[in-house]
Amino acid sequence: MVCFRVLISGKVQGVGYRYSTKEKAQFLGIVGWVRNLPNGKVEALIVGNHRQIESMMAWFHIGPPAASVSTVEVKEENPQKFESFNIL
Template identity: 60%
Template structure:
């Protein structure tokens, strides 16, 4: 899935996305797998469970790695059953690490 060009990009073509992932995404290691995948791609941001059963994530980094992460969100870890991934482009947040939030 290609990500549309953004007005929030800097000269390094860095972007920040907020994602909402729905389906069977809680209780299956989704947050921990997200942190591992994001760290492996050199991305920063955070991930957390929402009370309504979805997972929310903020992912920031270079466009190719963010696009790869978005693709990963569509499948997630082996036990997940992703139904939908919605994303919105946000201004850069300048995160330093990738963390799991509660």
């Protein structure tokens, strides 16, 4: 399992980005969390296998239909244990 912290910027708050992220993560079998940040970005911590993470990373660049993603920053982290994927 691998773990990544992801920061997504653009028009990503108020457009269902967190809810859609949770749905996509659950569909792929990824665990972790997603939250809005005060600076207007969305932050996620995702844990899964390489195939799952690759699919999720591709989705982060698109997001839900109402979103307009400008940048996706990724940092590898030490794997953490989660039971599910949550919106914080």
